[in-house]
Every structure is written in C-alpha cells, then in structure tokens.
C-alpha cells in the first residue's frame with residue numbers, strides 16, 4: 001500500500017483516494033462543507049485547504065489525489081490562516097440567526113466557527129438580504145440568507161435522486177438556490193437535502209420549530225416503511241416522536257431514506273387512537289381488564305381445534321413475535337392454518353431504495369415459521385375457510401395493512417372468536433372478542449430481516465407503562481434525566497402495551513406451556529438454537545449495522 | 557475506654573455575671589435605647605417593599621407596546637436554566653421573526669432566581685421583575701404560563717435600563 005505523511009505521521013492510503021478520504025481513514029477530520037462522501041466532488045467551499053510540501057499554493061483536500069511520498073499538513077500556520085479566512089468570508093453575509101435556526105446544535109458552520117474561526121468580523125457594512133421562508137417543495141423550506149452555496153443539495157438531486165430539480169442562480173453575493181421554472185423539489189427523497197445541507201438553509205417543514213435538537217433523545221433503529229429497512233435515528237422529546245433521520249449504513253441505505261418512510265412511519269405511534277390496556281368484549285362492548293383477566297378470557301381458545309382455528313402472523317412484527325406465535329400455534333394446537341398478508345404493491349418500488357414490499361420483516365417472519373410449506377391453507381385459503389364456516393376462530397398479530405384489507409374485514413362477523421394484537425384501534429378491533437395492546441416498533445427490542453436477508457435490530461425509543469428509560473438502557477435526553485412527574489415535560493403519555501412475544505408468552509401459561517423469556521433477546525437466543533437461518537447469530541453480532549444471516553433468501 | 561473528662565467552659569463567668577441581675581439590666585437598657593431609634597422594619601403586607609433595579613424577582617416576559625412578546629422561542633433560557641424551570645414550545649408566525657413561543661412556562665417551584673435566563677436571552681425578552689410575592693398552594697399553580705409571564709414593557713423599563721447599563 002502506498003504511504004504519505006500526514007501531520008508528521010506516515011499513513012497508508014488506497015490508490016486513487018483524495019487527501020480528504022485518506023485522512024478520514026487515518027482518523028484525521030479535515031473540515032469540509034461541500035464535500036460529501038457519496039456525492040461528486042465540487043470543490044467550491046475551500047475550507048478543506050491544506051498545505052502540501054513542494055506545492056507553492058495550498059490545495060483543496062477534497063479533490064487532490066493523494067500520492068506516494070506526499071507530505072501533507074492540516075495544522076500548519078498557513079492552513080489555519082486560510083481556514084480562518086474562508087470562515088470569515090462565509091460569515092460576512094451570514095445572518096445572526098442561530099437562536100431561531102433549526103440547525104443550531106448540529107450546524108457545521110456553527111461548529112467550524114467555534115473551532116476554526118477567530119471569532120471576530122471585520123465587516124462593518126450592512127449584510128445583504130435574501131428571501132427567507134421559500135417553500136421549495138411540499139416537504140422542504142429554504143432560507144436564502146443561511147445558504148452558503150455549497151451545491152450539495154443540487155448534486156444530491158442530480159446524482160442520487162436522479163431528478164434535476166435544483167440549481168444555483170445569480171452571482172457573487174447574490175447567488176442563491178432555486179428550483180427550475182415550473183418545477184418543485186418534490187422527488188421521493190427530497191428531505192435528504194435537509195440532512196446534508198451543512199447549514200440551516202434547508203429545513204424539514206414537518207419538523208420545523210418543533211424542538212431544539214439538544215432537547216431530544218435519539219435512538220438507533222430501523223424504518224418500518226418497506227422491506228429495505230433503512231437504518232434510522234428516531235428523535236424523541238417528552239415521549240413523543242418528533243422526527244426520523246437516516247443513519248448511515250453503506251450496505252443498506254448509505255446516507256439516505258425516502259420521504260414516505262421519514263414522515264409517515266411514526267404517525268400511528270403518536271396517534272390518539274392507540275390501544276392502551278388489554279380489553280375483553282362483554283355484552284357487545286370492549287371493556288378494559290387486567291392482563292390476567294384477558295389471558296384467562298383468551299383461554300376460550302381451548303374449545304377450538306387445529307381444524308377450525310387459524311393464525312395470522314405479521315411482517316410488521318419482529319421475528320421474535322412471529323416465532324412465539326408459531327410456537328404457540330404448534331405446541332398448543334399442532335397448527336394447520338398459519339399465514340400472513342403480503343404487503344407488496346406492484347410498481348411502487350424504484351431502483352434507489354424504495355421496495356414494493358411495504359413491510360419491514362416479511363423475510364424474517366417467514367424464517368420464523370410463518371407461511372411455511374407445511375401449512376395447509378395460505379392467506380386466501382384462510383379467508384375461504386372463514387367464508388364457508390370451516391374456520392371459526394382467528395388469532396391475529398398486529399398488522400396495520402390487515403385492518404385496511406376489506407376482503408378480511410367483511411368476513412370478521414362470521415367468526416365465533418377473534419383475538420387481535422393491535423397498536424391502534426381499527427376495524428379489526430371492532431370485531432375482536434379480545435384485544436391485546438401491542439407495543440409499536442418504537443417501543444420494543446427485536447429483529448427484522450430485510451429483503452436482502454440482513455438481520456437488523458430495532459430498539460425502543462419511547463416508553464410504555466412497562467418500560468423505563470434508565471432501567472432498560474434506553475437513550476435519554478437531558479429532560480428525561482432530570483424531569484420528574486411533576487414537570488409538564490416529565491408527565492408524559494405512555495400506553496399500556498407489551499411486545500407481542502411477551503403477550504403470547506403470558507398466554508401460553510394459561511395453556512400449560514409456561515415460557516421462561518423475560519427479554520426479546522432470550523427469544524432470539526432460542527430461535528438461533530432451533531432455526532438454521534439464525535444459527536450462530538445474537539444481538540451483539542447484529543449490533544448497530546446488522547448482519548447477513550445464514551440461508552440468505554433471494555431478493556423478493 | 558477513657559474516663560469522662562470534666563467539661564471546661566471557654567470562659568468562666570465572673571461573680572457579677574453569675575448573679576445575672578446586672579446583665580439583665582444591661583440588656584433591658586439596650587432595648588429601651590433602641591425604642592427611640594429610627595426603625596427599619598416594614599409592616600409587610602400593609603407596607604410593601606419597592607426593590608431597586610438590581611433586584612432579581614421572578615422572571616417575566618417582555619411584552620412590547622403592540623401587545624406582542626419579544627421572545628422568539630429560541631429555547632436558550634430553557635437550556636441555560638440550571639434548575640430546568642423553563643419550558644418553551646416554539647410555533648411559526650407570519651411576522652418577520654418567524655418564531656414565537658406557542659407555550660412558555662416557568663415552574664416557580666424550580667426557579668432559583670439566578671437570572672441566567674435574562675443574561676442569555678438574545679432578544680432582551682425575559683427579565684427579572686420586581687415581583688417577589690409568589691404564592692400558590694399546589695404544584696399545578698406553580699407553573700406560570702404566558703398569561704402570568706407577559707408583562708408590559710413600561711413596567712419593566714427600570715430593569716431594562718439597568719441591564720443596558722451593566723450587562724455584558
């Protein structure tokens with residue numbers, strides 16, 4: 001491997017790497033605004049200038065290819081002076097907006113101003129004024145004064161989203177970003193520009209002004225929007241999800257996520273219609289009962305046999321949830337009818353991230369034993385069975401698409417007994433004899449397997465009645481750490497819900513099959529012993545970036 | 557175990573002190589003397605204390621003459637408050653400053669009157685008033701919302717002048 005000298009130390013690099021990449025690999029961060037590891041090099045911000053021996057002028061590290069024997073200094077007096085000069089230029093017309101700017105706290109310009117700038121401005125003239133609050137599209141708001149014309153957003157639209165929607169216009173200090181005439185910034189990935197914009201020029205209209213970033217906690221988890229399973233961070237304040245941002249994973253979603261996944265996948269978690277507390281239908285009405293009462297009421301399932309009961313798993317639930325459903329059906333009833341709904345929407349996918357399968361865990365649910373070859377009836381078969389009266393009882397895991405599935409809903413009144421795990425109230429709960437409140441994907445631990453066959457962990461970002469941020473090792477904001485129930489921000493909304501695997505484990509006790517699980521991890525451990533695909537896997541191995549699991553299925 | 561050591565007085569009393577009477581007379585004559593001196597006590601609550609501009613009473617929000625608050629809901633006061641007394645929820649307004657506090661709440665059970673919120677505020681929007689009469693009988697009433705916090709600027713001019721003279 002070739003070597004060059006960086007700040008007096010020999011470091012290795014790969015042929016063809018630029019100085020900024022080689023330095024990053026060696027753990028040296030060279031400041032940059034316009035350079036982004038996944039976009040083409042533009043070289044316009046000039047803040048990455050470094051000194052290279054025997055080159056008379058400073059060079060920009062983002063576009064200078066590293067060469068054998070090069071001697072690079074990122075901390076020399078000349079470099080620091082140049083950096084300071086660039087910062088001074090960028091700040092000449094920059095507004096003093098930090099207090100009202102959403103970016104504050106995660107702003108590159110703000111950070112670099114502290115780190116690399118002298119902190120004094122010699123500019124006594126009046127700052128120029130540009131348009132603030134320009135809606136570039138349905139999801140993105142633009143502030144002209146804060147823009148530093150780095151062109152990251154333009155390059156993103158061209159190179160990643162494949163849509164020519166943004167451009168720079170005018171020159172000098174009047175330069176600004178705009179959409180092409182008659183066009184909007186409305187591509188399905190538009191909100192990624194708010195993440196890569198190094199300043200607060202582009203903001204998420206949905207999240208704008210909702211919270212200061214330092215008041216939120218963030219939790220590493222997975223998007224539930226489709227079978228891509230983009231890695232995400234879920235941002236929470238006062239136990240309410242306020243935004244979702246992509247977390248980088250080069251094997252899955254790189255730095256990006258789609259707008260649909262970002263904006264729609266947490267609405268139902270915050271919604272008013274969350275099911276809280278187990279409920280049993282008495283005299284035609286759902287009544288809140290204790291867990292034990294609900295379990296013993298569900299004991300009525302004993303009067304059905306494998307011929308007249310069917311189970312519906314869920315590609316939205318975790319592998320642990322589905323596994324325990326299979327275990328329950330197998331050990332108590334010796335299952336025959338076990339299936340789930342396919343969430344695919346033909347033609348809805350693209351070549352970038354979005355998949356046709358709108359569920360995050362279809363592959364994992366199948367691996368856990370849902371819809372295996374041994375089952376007698378598939379999903380359509382189960383519907384048929386209900387129609388002709390053969391199937392009289394149904395047990396359903398939480399699945400938001402199922403409750404919007406008219407072919408099933410219209411048959412529900414034919415059933416004698418219906419048990420539903422539900423996150424929100426829905427047409428399903430209307431017919432249910434027993435409703436178990438299921439924890440949403442942001443309230444539990446578990447594993448999903450994406451379309452590539454990659455196992456990825458979801459983690460709880462908000463608390464339920466049964467979880468506690470500090471005891472359960474969840475991420476905590478400053479407010480979570482010091483709030484009490486007497487503070488209005490500490491007195492938060494919590495639902496009384498359990499992850500489905502826990503509900504089923506509790507239920508199995510009634511049927512004389514006591515389970516010893518107290519954590520999702522233990523369920524997974526058992527699966528890894530029994531199911532070949534999960535062999536040798538564990539939560540630590542899957543970690544933050546996921547793991548391809550054995551018996552990798554083909555793309556679906 | 558060691559035996560008990562007899563306690564020693566710091567200073568043994570003299571004979572005159574031991575018989576007490578002269579000491580009592582001394583004390584009473586002091587009291588008598590004070591009765592004819594000018595008095596500093598205020599008969600609160602009939603007579604109220606009017607604090608100087610440097611006084612740090614409960615923090616309040618400055619309301620401009622047009623009835624609008626100065627606060628832009630930046631949340632810096634909330635961030636700097638060592639007692640976590642302040643909660644701000646920003647909202648969007650059509651006005652030039654873009655943001656305003658949809659909700660602004662100070663928990664007067666938490667506030668320690670340090671004045672850091674006043675010091676950090678970039679808008680001179682929160683200042684320490686002269687109000688020291690902070691009374692409530694339950695926790696919920698201790699949460700002062702915008703209704704209790706917004707104070708016309710005319711009433712705060714004294715403090716604002718003081719800040720302009722001495723702050724920063």
Ligand code: SF4
Nearest residue numbers: 098101104107199200
């Ligand atoms: S973009 Fe950054 S530096 Fe500019 S106002 Fe916003 S937070 Fe401050």
Ligand code: SF4
Nearest residue numbers: 147148150151153197
């Ligand atoms: S809007 Fe942001 S990303 Fe786009 S050019 Fe301006 S500073 Fe760069």
Ligand code: SF4
Nearest residue numbers: 223225226230258261
């Ligand atoms: S592509 Fe799929 S997984 Fe990724 S953000 Fe969009 S919906 Fe979520």
Ligand code: SF4
Nearest residue numbers: 627628630631633677
């Ligand atoms: S620091 Fe000032 S402007 Fe900012 S939220 Fe507090 S009172 Fe409002």
